[in-house]
Amino acid sequence: MLTAFLLFFPVAAALLLHFAKGNAARVMALGAALVEFAAAVFAAFSFQRDASTQFALNMPWVESAGIGFHIGMDGLSLVLVLLTCFLVPLIILASFRHDYRNASAFYALILFMQTGLIGVFVSLDAFLFYFFWEVALIPIYFLAGVWGSDRRVAVTFKFFLYTIIGSLFMLAAFVYLYFQTGLGGAARSSDISAFYALTLSSAEQAWLFWLIFIAFAVKMPLFPFHTWQPDTYTESPAPATMLLSGIMLKMGLYGCLRWLLPVVPRGVSQWDKTVMILAVIGVIYGAIIAIRQRDVKRLIAYSSLSHVGLMIAGIFSLTMMGLQGSVIQMLAHGVNVVGMFFVADIIQRRTGTRQIPELGGLTRHTPLLSVAFLVMLLSTVALPLTAGFVGEFLLLAGVYQYNMWLGAVAGVTIILSAVYLLRMFQRVMLGPDTAFTSAIRDLTGAELAVLVPLIALVFWIGLFPNTFMSISEPAILKILQQVNR
Template sequence: MMVILLLFLPLLGGLVTLLFKNGAAKTVALLFALAELALAITILAKFVPDATTQFGVDYNWIPRFGIHFKAGIDGISMIMVLLTTGLVPLIILSTFKHENTKTALYTLILLMQTGLLVVFTASDGFLFYVGWEAALLPIYFICALWGGADRVRITLKFFIYTFAGSLFMLLGLIFLYMQTPGKTYDIQAFYALNLSPERQSFVFWAFFLAFAIKMPIFPFHTWQPDTYTESPTAGTMMLSGIMLKMGIYGVIRWLIPISPLGFDKWGCTVIVLSVIGIVYASLIAFNQKDGKRLIAYSSIGHVGLIAAGIFAWNIQGVQGAMIQMLSHGINVIGLFFIMDIISRRLGTRDISQMGGIAKVAPQFSIAFLIIVLGTVALPLTNGFIGEFLLLNGVYQYNIWMAAVAGLTIIFGAVYMLRMYKKVMQGETNPLTATFTDIAGSEKVLLLIICVLIIAIGVYPNWILHISEASVSSLIEQVNQKKLIVK
């Protein structure tokens, strides 16, 4: 029952929030998000870090078509539940300084949280697809209603991209359903299939297109920079902090275990695309004057490294992906919140117009620096252990791939530190001289993010311990299946 409560509490919160006006709605939404986080922590306290699926529920949903409402939590899901329930309260809190925020925004955020948690806990393919689409619709309306001047065109492009990818995944799910002896969408039945290499290649691409667009991986990334830039800050945070992890999770949970021979044939291609994306996004980030757009391209580079680590398919690479998903989520919402504060105070995100802010806002400058250091993977920050493990995993796969993938750290340090220097250091100008330091909810939010960056960096083992048994079991299962089918 704990999983049922976990999935439906945000849905209830979204509906209750509709009963309140704009000012009170944000408080009610935050209370529900904090209650959801408390529930996730309770589940974590009872969770046994082995390879089993725990807190499982299994109800006949549509028996005629073999569809079950089947969900549960293992070590991989547990990390994603913590990511989702931990970041949503921070995202809601980030809106507290915004004037005229609408009740509908908070309802959509909580509804989206429900869809995300369904994705991260589903053990039935049809339920997984329902959660996948349920998470897409709220973010579409968030971006379309409160985005920038070009929001209609850009949001439509984002919707078409992601919806088209989802249709390929649905086609793959139906195909797998037809291959199972009992006509079921159960994930374990999918795992047990022994499909021919050609059929596994079909399944691989049917799923990969959906996941690659969501992450996104080069060349399926073209919707991302515009969408991140034009979306309201809360929407950008939901997209970058949590939603893109749906694609990464899908690769680990569904794609590779179901089609190991497809992965064996096409995995190298994906690693090459991921590495190209790292270099490509980093080079473009160098030339960005809009701070929000720079962070968007930075995210493509970091996700490219995560994808490369997963498709290397060893314990270091996949474990690196697990902790880096959590770290990237924390860091990227911190960066977008920093840019939101700057934009609200200065009325611009143009880096070339800034400078000297550290002189008038010392607390803000310290928080900004800690988030930047976490993003560039300084040792003893949360970004370090994930990127170290990811590069280790890619190195075991191919030393030259690892050498090129490692450029994400070098390039990232250059453009992020250069951005910090241009924004925070030097002399103030008429625009930045009146910049005020952080206070109230801004200070609380940035303090939480900075503490998480340092705490995870100093002691990452507890996170790795949660997922280690499940990751090891899944890797072994895939490797054994490849040998049997071959």
């Protein structure tokens, strides 16, 4: 029942928000998100650290067709549920300085999206997974399309089109797999265990791989399926950008681990080199394009693309270090990118611009902002003792185990990210004085309430990574056993 509470409580809270207005809607949304986080923490303390699925609920949904409402959490699911429930209240709190029109609908959509995200991470039935995969798309479409910048309609439509087409390929693959479970007179089922038990030919797995993977490649995104990402991140309102980058892209990475690798392992072995090459291209491409950016938000978007490419490479290295590195880096990336986009939003609200050449000298009157910005930036650069270092070290080690040369090329991302991020910090915070230098003010209490937990988790993951790795390790071992069966 705990998983069911985590899944449905945000929906109930979102419905109640329609009776609230203005500031009351913000406070109610934040309260609901904090209750959800408390429930996730309780789940973490109650969790038995083994490979079993816990807090499960399995009820008939379309009983005649063998489709069930099957939800539950293993270590992999729990880590991502914790990330979601940790970030959502901070994202809501980060929006308090904005006066969004129709606030009750705005915050209700955030809570609805939280349900869709958690649903993806706890679904143990293929069609239920697909249902929540699509549910998570609807709120972000309206958040970006209604409250975004001037180009929001065209940009959001492109994002929606990319995502929905990719999802239809995945649905086609799930339908095919569903019918395969009924061969030989057996009852058809869309349960994940039935999909894991299928014996498919290499030829079947080869084309099923791409049907499933395209949906995940678009969502992550992987080069060259990424063209929706920079514009959507840039034009969306700050909370939507944080949801997209901090949590939603993890849906694709999680899908690879939960559904792609175990269901079509021979398809993975046939196409892993192709994906690895695309991932490493994405690492370098994202970093090089980031170097050329003049908009702070757009630079962070391309930086995210580069780091996601490394996570994809780690997953397809099919090594324990690569897979564990992807899990810990999902946590680190979520924390880092939300912090970076929040700092970019603060700077834009204070100065009215995100253009790097127009900024400079901000640190003279903003010591707290400068320190917070630098911590999030150094974690993104993978400085030792920060969250970014642990994940990138494991990912690069996994890719190096897979192929020495790919590992060496992927490692260039550390150098390139240091180049564009430190140069951005130097120009924005330490550069020559501008018209904004004397007028800008430092962080408020509400802004500190967002950044302090993020900074605390940056150092917690960096210093005590086993807190989370010990939770996910049994689930990752089980996935590797399924891949190597």
